[in-house]
Amino acid sequence: MEVRDLNFTYPDGTLALEDVSMDVHAGEIVAIIGPNGAGKTTLLLHLNGTLRGNGVVKICGRRVEEYDVKELVKKVGLVFQDPDDQLFMPTLYDDIAFGPINLGLDEQEVRRRVEEVLSEFRLFEYRDKCPHHLSYGERKKAALAAVLAMKPEILALDEPTANLDPKSVRELITAIKKINEEGVTVIISTHNLEILPQIADRIYLMNKTVLAEGESDKILADVSLLERAGLL
């Protein structure tokens, strides 16, 4: 993934991104950190073409504008912060099947993928439940499972650990690492600094624009930098 000089202003005039440039190489886990309102979510929404700003966003060497919507969705899987935004079908099974069906896969393949992620995330017993009957942690897992069932090459997670208890956070980190080992590039937006050393190969620190980039130990050790970014 490659982002060059990306600018984005919301219709109400709020500047969200200013000359953002960023590179994520295949197979990496990269974290984007920054305070609330730093534009992290806005940036992620550019990766699958949901928002279109001024500048260049390239996925696998091609600009997002050149992709057909479905092709792009196959490349970049985006997990939203609030699972209630994502799980909308009457049962969990149907919700996870939604993405694969849209990719035009045949019924057998859809069922295979749904059952695979359901058992991987230990959600199988909830398959016929409606999303609003699941706990927040389960819904969060389900939202991730639903995106993984589409087998994206790049997985972008918006605040994956927000509101989760420590056990769920640990499970999530394990899951993300496993996904990454299977060859998926991972981009995480977060302000949970504790998890970064365990998970991120590199960090981008941003507040509207990119303030710093580097290995997680180096960035996290620089307290004055984090303070200047408004994060600490």
Next chain:
Amino acid sequence: MHQEIDKYAHNSPLCNLDPRMKVISLMTLIFSVVLLPRLELVSFALLFSIALLFVSRLPLRFALHFLKWPFMFITFFLLIMPFSIEGTPVFSVGNVIATYEGLKYGVLIALRASSAVILALIMIATTKFGTLLKALEKLKVPNALIQILMFSYRYSFTFAQEFDRMRLAARARGFNPKTSMRTLRVLGSMAGMLFVKSYERAERVFWAMRARGYDGSVRMLSELKAGRRDWAFACFIIAFAALLHLVGG
């Protein structure tokens, strides 16, 4: 907290029936009932609906919980109709006159409507909501309509929860609802807040759907199979619907 309409959809004898058969046969019966011209036949149809409600083993409390709103509406009709048709006077309130024809027509409409809502409740409450949507999809109901039903169902719970949270938060700050202008203003701004929140949520839901390849229609996998029991049920209900009109004609 919030009563869910498919809460008993797993322990009713009707819940394992093919939902397509249920929808087609009960809809046929509903149309047949609302078009019945004679009071005796409509009463008979209402008795049949109530009998079916007992067969469905939906708890009565649960059924009444959902039926009380349409029944209130129906009662309103029952009160208005006698005064709005000309004919033989029966009694009068002030200088408005209730007529025999109006009374008869009011009762007819009330019985038809009661029967229809009971049948509709049986149809909906003995089927898991997701299964019902799948049946509608298989029956070629327009996808937009299915999506509207799907979203209303899913997000009504989310919005109810959001509103509950706001109410609790207001109470935690000492808000005590009374019959006063201030209470109305506070409730008004809460409702306004809920609108803004839902508007913003709608946008995010749409983004999330597009991120999973949404192209305007929602397709579902289903494994609906109609067996002999399903056909038997459907034939029985439709035969009854037809019989009501054969007798009436």
